[in-house]
Amino acid sequence: MPRPITLIITFLSLTISLLAQTDHCVVNNYNTLVTISGKKIIHQVEIELQINNGVGNKYTEINIPYSGNNKINNIEAHIETINGEIVRELKRKNITYSNAYLNSTFHSDFKVATFSLVHNRYPYILKYSYEQEFDNFISLINWDPFIEKDLRVKKASLTAELPKNLKTRNIETHVKSAQTSHTETSDIYKWEVSNASFPEREYYGPSLSTLVPNVEIVPFDFFYGIKGNSETWLSYGNWIHLLSQGLDELTESEKIKVHELCDNLSSDKEKIKALYNYMQQNTRYINVSLELGGLLPHPASYVCNNKYGDCKALSNYMMAMLKEVGINSLCADVYAGYNPVKINSQYPSQQFNHVILCVPQEKDSIWLECTSSSAPINYLGAFTQNRQVLLIEKDKSRLVTTPTLLPHQCAENYYSQLKVNSQGNADIEVRAQLQGQAFDYFESFNDGISKDKHADILDEIGFLRGVDIQAIEFDRPNKDSALITLDINASIPNLAEKMGNKLLIKPIKRFGIKLEKPEKRTQEVIINYPILKTDSICIQLPQNITKVAGLRETSFKTAHGKYHRKYWINGNQLIVKREVQIYAAKYALEQYQGFYDFTRKINGNENQKILVSY
């Protein structure tokens, strides 16, 4: 008799868990067609969303982003039942057009068309379609199958109907090659993706955009402001060069200023430094992007007058000042980021998001980050180090690699003094000497962020966990070096807990790397720049120490890095020295276990509490 009941129960719980996993909303179809009409590129997009319940209704607010230069036409939408009966249609007057906000952009002509259509019988279908025209383009389309990160896509397709013999390069990433067919006048390519979900971020994994299925169709000949060609990096570079030609004229008063600064200096190095300092002190980053503003810099005179600009404008302005004193420099297009997308060197195209300046020297070029008012000269930092960039030079444009941050340039050294009182509360003084990414993060702190916010931000990023910060002092002993010191005074409530004649001390400043368990990991590991942290911690207790338990001296080294810890007892003081180093490297999925074990071993050591006997 019990059997059937068990069966029913299993059956019920199965349906419940299935229901729980159902998407609130799913993309049934997402079809894009690219065609060329005269000099215009046309994208026709059709999307079908299925809304399964009330929570899914939030996806019925549709936002279609577009640029003010590119017309968006024929926005149509309707709701239909699952059986195809049309319930409601979108009226033109219910579409709102407004400005779109982009991170770090002050003003741009990016816009967004917004509308919303809902229904209350689930599931239902929302279908919408629109057309976009492009006069200026480098690629015909840069496509991926997702419209929202959290919406699963059942079917997506990209179709390109291109005139016969149009030379293009179709860059396919994580998608099956196109099915091709031909008519008398055109070549037709079709890519399809089914049942795709947006990849999820894994710790120290690659940038997500490299994991997304993607198709980019790059024509050899394109038009963006002017005609361009992307057969080779050289021809592509020539187009960038031509686009910004003639924009390097300084205003007369600025020329006078440049000469005032440089004419008494003899070496190029001194001149570069004087002008870089001048630019850093007098300009700041504001991005106003209109019309071709995504790629066409504002002229140097714009920066002369406003004393602000974006990366292109500021680099172009710096280049113009250097030119005024006879020093040649080159803009370098780069993909900036702490976890960058690697440039695909075989396919010349717009793969960059930032511009820096390179001043060629006889030996080793000088690199200038022109958007920072506090970066040292010739310092690129974790944001732009060690990657291929495109140097723009007439008939000589080429890919080169930026300098690599070495472990000693990334070192973070901490010296901590702790005084633990009889209640177990502690006062801590930390002096940190920071380089590498920590330097990049903090270098502009002193000037750029008002003092009363420093403690909150340190709290937020978890710089020192579980402490009440009382005072913070940043200091950069030398503006030209990539080193910042940080002094913190803080108190740590309940650092230690008294248990009889023993004291249990929580780990202080533990270093930990969080990673997925190997059975859950699906992505490779990328450590973009080396990690090197050293600590000297002196803990002063109210009484003399007779014995310490839980703290072991450890030292190990693997192919991934090193770990080293020692301690001494000196009367009432416990002194711990620790060093962790993790090399910059990439580990394929097969090598993950090894790296995982290495970090587990470090975490195990770092999480250990200390039991002190008096």
Next chain:
Amino acid sequence: MKSKVTILLLMVVSICHAIEHERKFGLLTPEELALKACEFEKDAPAVVLFDKAEATFREEEGEGFVISMKRHVRIKIFDEAGFDQSEIEIRLAINGDSREKIRDIKAISYNHKNNQLTKTPLEKSQIFTEKLNKYWYQKKFALPEIQEGTIIEYTYTLTSPFITHFTDWEFQTDIPTLYSEFKAAMIPFYSYRYRLQGTNRLDHKKNYEKNGIERSFNGVRYNDMVYEFGLKNIPSFKDESFISSRNDYILKLDFQLVEINHPSGYSKKFMDTWPSLANELLDSDSFGKYLKKAEKWADKNANHFIDLPEEKRYSEILNYVKNNYQWNEYNGKLAQHSLKDLNKKLSGNIANLNLLAIGIMRSNGLNAEPIIISTRNHGKVSDQFPYSDLFNYVLILSESEGKYRLLDATLANCPNALIPSRCINGKGFIVKEDSESWININTSHPSTQVTAIDYSIDVDNYEMVGSCQTKCTGYIALDKRSSYVVNPQKFEEGLERYGKEEDSELEVKHLEEKEKPLTYSYDFKESIDIIDEQIIISPFANFAPKNNPFKQEKRALPIDLVNKKGYQYIAAITIPKGYKIDVLPMARKMESDNVEFNFKAQAVGTNKIQIVALYKYKKSSYSAKSYNELKQFMNTVTDKMNSKIVLVKEDLLSQK
């Protein structure tokens, strides 16, 4: 003698000067140039030297009177952290075909270096217009040549056709202000009342009739009456956690139109009494008339609840609206769409849905009245100022056998007995003909959470292993329900941070039954310390609060927790074989009018420990004075709840 007189005169003049702050666009004073820091806020990255505006009424062709406000601001930037003060955004309102407009924007940056003053004007081409949504657009510009020590100055004239919304004046901003002044030149045809918030003192106040040529309108000759309001040395506004809204605390001046008396004979009382505000709403197409239509519509389409028992009828009607209509995220005391449009779109603003619910209730023989309120992020209302602008939301007041209840039909996951927490904000005005009655918008329902854990110790793996069950009610349940429904996976991941085992199934009870407590349970694992054969455990594993949420050194604003809250933790621990208790935390009890804490740990039998902890906030809001008590209280709570249990090997203990 003569010299004495001069001195007196000079003094008088200089006093006037200090107060008046007559300053011309383009002319800086030596003091402004020399200023290195704000005296009363030394760390401030920038200071508003002055912010002055003058509002007047102008006649505009075809529009009648419009308000024209000329504003003049000067700011000194001391260091880089103040650079963003040079990025100016001016928000402008849109209402159908009319909108606020702005003209004559002028801005200059001044830099004083090597005894030379350079002025860089803002180029017209660098002023941008951006549309934000249906109701707002903005003008935006960034001043050129910003450095440490730069003084920026800008002026513009804003014209507004919205006579009822005579501009609010905020004296305070996120940097300190040396002088802020608002001047309103009133005309006889409109009467306003003003309200000063955050202070009862003004450094400068003056009323006078404007001299000069008389103005005339429809044959009436008049002079403007000018009102001046000035404040000096205003500290920057600092946001604090646990407050209802910045709007409630910022130093500001509000104006509200009381009546219009046109010389033509047209006259309209806007807001002199509460009963008239009620009548006006009841007469409005988007409120009273909408409500009537909703009732009629329900007579035909939604009167099938009539046979249910009364309690159930309320509840089923709320469910009906919640399930069939979608809230479009807009607040509003007035219905945004007509009833016809609402029934086409099936989505509308707060007033659309709650007024509809009232209509259906009435049609089904229930008592229900609309109450207008202001939501938490919109600021508090005061019963002394019948300002319709201060309200942005409608709630439902039901009455059954003399018992009143507040209801809301806009949030699907919200139990019918609760109103969304955004509504809990001071008083609500009951909209009833010819009457003024108020009701406190609060909730006596405490929200509770009970966490029960039961675990044993796996000595070999340095782990505690067991199960956890959480049961919650009220707003805690509402929050958890919503986050579970939106993304169950994320919800589970959140629990994994407390120790939930990844492979353990999460069992959720009463997810759909929003009226019942939400219960969920799962298995957890947490590492423990074993040092020299002594087991050291945090009895509540990762579940107890670790950090005190009250972190501030000083507190200026009241602490608003929205509702009463209580948290209970129960741990049952099985002692591993061969071990005995060495250290058990002492019991602790504390209670005041504000809070309560009770902690007790005890051995049960030979191999079990039971610990029960309970802490409660007995009030939903506290005055700033109580901040210290709350801080101390939570220090004790976190301290005690994280104190350790030590178990030792039996033979080790006998050695002692």
